[in-house]
Amino acid sequence: MKTIAFLLEFGFEEIETIVPVDILRRLGFNVIIAGAKDIIEGSHGLKLKPDIMIKDIDCNKLDAVVLPGGMPGSINLAKNPNVLKILKEMEAKNALIAAICAAPIALAAAGLITGIKITAHPSVREQLKGANYTGNLTEHDKNIITGKGPGASFEFANRIASTLGKSSEVKQLLRDMFIY
Numbered sequence: 001m002k003t004i005a006f007l008l009e010f011g012f013e014e015i016e017t018i019v020p021v022d023i024l025r026r027l028g029f030n031v032i033i034a035g036a037k038d039i040i041e042g043s044h045g046l047k048l049k050p051d052i053m054i055k056d057i058d059c060n061k062l063d064a065v066v067l068p069g070g071m072p073g074s075i076n077l078a079k080n081p082n083v084l085k086i087l088k089e090m091e092a093k094n095a096l097i098a099a100i101c102a103a104p105i106a107l108a109a110a111g112l113i114t115g116i117k118i119t120a121h122p123s124v125r126e127q128l129k130g131a132n133y134t135g136n137l138t139e140h141d142k143n144i145i146t147g148k149g150p151g152a153s154f155e156f157a158n159r160i161a162s163t164l165g166k167s168s169e170v171k172q173l174l175r176d177m178f179i180y
Contacts, residue, residue: 002063002164003030007054007086009077013070014042016100019153020066020160026173027166036080043070055082059089063164069101069121069149078109087112091143096163100147100156104128107144117141119148 004024006017017033024031034057035050042048059065065086067077077083087110090097099107104120105127107113113131119139120128137152138145138159145163147156154174161170 001028001030003032003061004064004066004160004164005052005057005062005086006031006033006066006068007057007077007083008033008035008040008048008050008068009073009080009083010036010041011043011070011073011076012040012068013073013101013150014044014046015150016068016070016103016147016153016156017042017048018046020068020100020157023154023157023170023173024161027161027169029161029164029166036076036082043073054080054086057082057086059086059093059095062090062095064096064098064160065090066160067097067099067103067106069099069103071102074102074105074124077103077106084110094143096143096145096160098145098147098156098160100152101149104131104146107146112144116144118144118146119152120146121149 032051034054101121102124117132138147145159
């Protein structure tokens with residue numbers, strides 16, 4: 001079973017967290033929520049109790065790491081030295097790194113976006129110097145997946161799951177969920 005860690009800071013975007021966590025768990029991934037504190041409050045007041053603290057993450061046990069966006073959550077992720085350390089460790093082992101909405105600014109802070117095709121919320125485009133910003137719903141370049149915002153949450157989760165080997169299962173799950 002592949003393990004995916006979602007890194008949350010105060011002010012995370014709830015939709016970009018809950019939708020991918022739910023989809024990835026339904027697909028059989030071991031999804032853990034890592035927080036900077038014992039209780040993490042989202043940008044719209046939802047409070048989550050993390051499974052583990054960010055500072056206690058062991059990258060050797062992870063197949064992927066996901067950064068939900070939101071404000072000020074994305075800024076807090078980009079300023080958290082433990083998050084930057086995790087991103088660099090995951091990059092060094094060529095593991096999957098995913099960030100949605102404004103969270104790619106943390107990828108920039110870790111020095112991971114130069115020459116990479118990415119998308120993000122348009123409000124942070126100027127903070128993504130060196131990347132090839134597309135503005136598409138999602139992007140996947142090398143080991144990095146990015147999403148544009150809350151509306152991209154299903155496609156973002158789909159990209160993560162497919163990259164980790166569950167493409168046919170994703171299609172069936174989405175058919176079952178949306179009955180189409």
